[in-house]
Amino acid sequence: MSMGIRIPENLYPRIPDAAWITGRRLTAVGDIPVVPTQLTYADIIGSWKARWGINRMHFTVVPGLYCAGNPDESSPVFVTANYKMSFDHLRKALDGIDAWIMVLDTRGINVWCAAGKGTFATGELVKRIALTGLSQVVSHRTVILPQLGATGVAAHEVRKQSGFKVVFGPVRAEDIMAFMKADMKATRAMRQVRFDCRDRIILTPVELTGLLKPILIITLVLLIASLTGVVGVTWADIYPYIGAVLVGTVLTPILLPWIPGRPFALKGWLLGMLWAITAIYLGGYWGRPNGWLLSASLILILPAISAYLALQFTGASTYTSFSGVKKETKAVIPAVIASISSGLIIWIIALFI
Amino acid sequence: MKHHYLKDVVTLQLNKDKCTGCGICLDVCPQEVFLLENKKAAINDRDACMECGACAINCQFEAISVQNGVGCASAIIRGKMVDGELVCDCGGDCC
Numbered sequence: 001m002s003m004g005i006r007i008p009e010n011l012y013p014r015i016p017d018a019a020w021i022t023g024r025r026l027t028a029v030g031d032i033p034v035v036p037t038q039l040t041y042a043d044i045i046g047s048w049k050a051r052w053g054i055n056r057m058h059f060t061v062v063p064g065l066y067c068a069g070n071p072d073e074s075s076p077v078f079v080t081a082n083y084k085m086s087f088d089h090l091r092k093a094l095d096g097i098d099a100w101i102m103v104l105d106t107r108g109i110n111v112w113c114a115a116g117k118g119t120f121a122t123g124e125l126v127k128r129i130a131l132t133g134l135s136q137v138v139s140h141r142t143v144i145l146p147q148l149g150a151t152g153v154a155a156h157e158v159r160k161q162s163g164f165k166v167v168f169g170p171v172r173a174e175d176i177m178a179f180m181k182a183d184m185k186a187t188r189a190m191r192q193v194r195f196d197c198r199d200r201i202i203l204t205p206v207e208l209t210g211l212l213k214p215i216l217i218i219t220l221v222l223l224i225a226s227l228t229g230v231v232g233v234t235w236a237d238i239y240p241y242i243g244a245v246l247v248g249t250v251l252t253p254i255l256l257p258w259i260p261g262r263p264f265a266l267k268g269w270l271l272g273m274l275w276a277i278t279a280i281y282l283g284g285y286w287g288r289p290n291g292w293l294l295s296a297s298l299i300l301i302l303p304a305i306s307a308y309l310a311l312q313f314t315g316a317s318t319y320t321s322f323s324g325v326k327k328e329t330k331a332v333i334p335a336v337i338a339s340i341s342s343g344l345i346i347w348i349i350a351l352f353i
Numbered sequence: 354m355k356h357h358y359l360k361d362v363v364t365l366q367l368n369k370d371k372c373t374g375c376g377i378c379l380d381v382c383p384q385e386v387f388l389l390e391n392k393k394a395a396i397n398d399r400d401a402c403m404e405c406g407a408c409a410i411n412c413q414f415e416a417i418s419v420q421n422g423v424g425c426a427s428a429i430i431r432g433k434m435v436d437g438e439l440v441c442d443c444g445g446d447c448c
Contacts, residue, residue, distance in 0.1 A: 116405065116423050150381035150407035151421070168380055186380070193383040195356055262359050264426075315425030317356075319384065321404040322422030324359040329429045 012133050015064045025067055029133035033066045037095035039088055047085050051202065053209040059084045063105040065132040069098035073139040076180070078169070079125065080146065081106040081114050093173035097180060100137065104128050115152030122154050126161045135163070144169045144184070147191060193318040200253045203316040207249040215242060240279035244302040247275045248309025253316070264320075265332040268310020272303030293350035300343030308336045355401065363402040364420040369393055371416035378408035378417060
């Protein structure tokens with residue numbers, strides 16, 4: 001065995017019971033958990049909670065070897081991350097395929113992000129192949145990885161270090177059946193990441209939930225303070241800002257490809273400007289005392305908030321490059337700070353003249 | 354629909370002399386940046402590159418280089434520069 005890893009026989013750790021383990025299959029390396037290819041309500045609710053940021057960082061499965069159906073020594077081995085949503089996507093796609101599932105320890109992070117962070121990686125795969133005794137379970141020497149794992153795994157290195165050949169499967173688990181039927185050949189469509197409207201909508205809750213708490217607290221504090229008469233803030237003063245947040249975190253991501261311009265912040269700024277004009281009109285700002293100053297302040301602040309939040313969505317998108325985001329961030333942050341601070345100064349001036 | 358980010362910013366480089374035309378870069382690229390041309394890889398859609406680095410790490414002939422990293426503003430803002438390289442410092446609370 002390579003890399004100096006020596007494991008005494010019969011010492012392969014047994015994966016403990018879990019809600020999604022429905023049986024055990026006896027093999028040369030002990031009993032391997034069997035998982036169903038149908039998801040239960042508990043699995044689906046777990047995924048839904050993770051999307052909304054509830055328990056997202058503890059939504060994990062124990063790394064190791066699992067199986068679906070009735071695999072034998074010639075059955076394919078699929079590798080995934082120990083983020084439970086990744087694991088669930090894979091086993092759901094294995095309906096009708098007898099297969100082994102090897103779960104790497106990615107610290108509960110999905111394949112794509114873990115590959116970028118170096119936990120879904122060559123070393124971990126080689127180590128896990130040894131730790132699970134995979135070469136005693138299957139007679140062939142091939143493991144199938146999700147294509148997005150390629151960022152962290154060098155196929156030629158894995159072969160050198162473990163003897164196992166890496167085949168990069170499709171990007172999406174749902175294409176696995178078609179991939180297997182085509183003799184492990186992926187079509188062009190299977191090789192490309194998508195980022196369509198549905199994908200973007202799924203990602204907006206996580207962007208929003210992080211901001212929900214501070215927004216609620218600030219709104220409540222301001223409204224309660226107004227009841228005591230210390231400050232005179234009303235809902236009409238607050239909703240333009242909440243609108244700007246929603247424009248940046250929800251509306252811009254959903255409408256992304258249809259908004260002109262390439263920088264995310266520019267897209268957010270454009271929609272934010274439309275919202276600022278709407279909010280000034282709806283709130284009757286123009287007619288208030290110092291109306292033009294208050295309006296100018298909103299024009300400076302609201303689009304800047306939306307622009308900043310839209311820039312944050314680069315992290316959830318599937319097509320932004322490191323160099324590009326670096327360039328955009330460097331240009332946008334000073335502009336956002338300048339715009340918001342001058343807006344605040346004008347607003348304060350408007351209150352006092 | 355294929356999305357494109359900023360123009361002319363990516364650091365992707367292909368050395369055709371080292372390329373053997375094995376085609377692994379076409380397999381691992383999620384953005385269809387490469388194509389095979391006269392039995393060698395060629396960069397077809399440079400601006401679509403997201404600098405994930407899958408092609409470079411999987412090219413055993415070292416024909417491809419790219420300064421890879423995560424295209425995430427929050428990581429860049431919160432990240433630290435170490436030896437000129439940005440490290441994702443989101444404390445495991447992001448993607």
